[in-house]
Amino acid sequence: MKPTYLLRNGELTPYDDARIHVLSTATKYGVGVFEGFRAYWSEPDQELYAFRIADHMRRLVDSMKVVEIEGELDPEVLTGQLLDLIRANELRQDLHMRAQVFVEADDGKPDDVGPASVYMAAIPMSRYFTRAGLDVQISSWARISDTSMPPRVKSIANYQNGRLALLEAKRNGYDAALLMTGDGRVSEGAGYNVFVVRHGRLCTPPVTESILEGITRDSVLTLAAEELGLDVEQRPIDRSELYSAEEVFVCGSAAEVVAVLSVDRKPVADGKPGAITAGLQDLYQRAVRGQVAQAHDWVVPVYGTARG
Numbered sequence: 001m002k003p004t005y006l007l008r009n010g011e012l013t014p015y016d017d018a019r020i021h022v023l024s025t026a027t028k029y030g031v032g033v034f035e036g037f038r039a040y041w042s043e044p045d046q047e048l049y050a051f052r053i054a055d056h057m058r059r060l061v062d063s064m065k066v067v068e069i070e071g072e073l074d075p076e077v078l079t080g081q082l083l084d085l086i087r088a089n090e091l092r093q094d095l096h097m098r099a100q101v102f103v104e105a106d107d108g109k110p111d112d113v114g115p116a117s118v119y120m121a122a123i124p125m126s127r128y129f130t131r132a133g134l135d136v137q138i139s140s141w142a143r144i145s146d147t148s149m150p151p152r153v154k155s156i157a158n159y160q161n162g163r164l165a166l167l168e169a170k171r172n173g174y175d176a177a178l179l180m181t182g183d184g185r186v187s188e189g190a191g192y193n194v195f196v197v198r199h200g201r202l203c204t205p206p207v208t209e210s211i212l213e214g215i216t217r218d219s220v221l222t223l224a225a226e227e228l229g230l231d232v233e234q235r236p237i238d239r240s241e242l243y244s245a246e247e248v249f250v251c252g253s254a255a256e257v258v259a260v261l262s263v264d265r266k267p268v269a270d271g272k273p274g275a276i277t278a279g280l281q282d283l284y285q286r287a288v289r290g291q292v293a294q295a296h297d298w299v300v301p302v303y304g305t306a307r308g
């Protein structure tokens with residue numbers, strides 16, 4: 001379903017009019033950064049909750065700095081504009097939200113740093129992965145690294161790496177792909193961070209292992225430690241640990257929390273979603289709808305109804 005409006009530089013713009021020129025820097029050289037995140041409808045509260053919207057806006061501005069896109073963007077102003085857009089479109093269901101900054105110079109050059117335009121959209125979205133668990137393949141493509149294309153930046157150009165991995169995985173009959181660093185350690189998936197449970201401890205690669213510093217990853221680390229009392233570790237993970245883990249799951253704003261049932265056709269444990277994964281999945285689904293007290297700061301009520 002198309003919403004009525006998008007935002008272009010803070011202005012309500014009819015959905016079909018939000019276009020950029022084919023010869024802009026963004027389309028010629030892939031100069032753009034973005035965020036993808038969600039809002040969740042809560043039936044009992046009759047309220048829509050935007051999840052960690054301020055954190056996403058901060059990461060957008062950080063990404064601009066690293067890829068050298070000029071523009072004074074205030075994360076708080078962007079947050080307010082996006083909430084206004086949702087209200088203008090009167091959306092009351094689960095949503096995918098997007099904020100994109102493109103360099104739109106005419107006849108773009110590779111070293112253009114502006115002028116930049118900000119586009120924001122909110123569109124209905126349900127589950128990203130429809131299966132209860134995923135069969136994943138370790139990609140033959142290595143993850144990009146901070147020495148070439150910084151993966152902590154959500155730059156549109158970075159997505160070619162995950163795309164190649166995903167196409168390869170799908171061609172081979174898998175649901176999803178995991179990428180290793182150039183040194184052969186576990187990095188992340190094509191659009192999601194990865195966790196393993198080993199000897200009862202929840203482990204995920206540190207932010208220096210060529211990953212996007214996922215906001216869902218951070219939510220999971222916090223919920224696991226504070227709500228489930230689990231031991232959590234951010235440490236380098238070897239490929240063979242994926243084959244001997246008690247549980248493996250991936251997470252991201254789009255993916256949410258989803259179990260990995262097999263890696264390279266080797267079942268993870270008994271090949272069924274594990275108890276820790278299921279517990280975190282449930283907690284996450286409650287946290288995003290404002291039902292976890294410790295996570296109240298993460299949700300912004302879009303329509304401003306009272307929250308218990």
Ligand SMILES: Cc1ncc(COP(=O)(O)O)c(C=O)c1O
Binds near residue numbers: 190
């Ligand atoms: C490459 C990559 N890693 C991880 C993630 C998860 O990040 P987040 O939880 O902030 O959505 C994403 C999501 O967009 C991603 O594209």
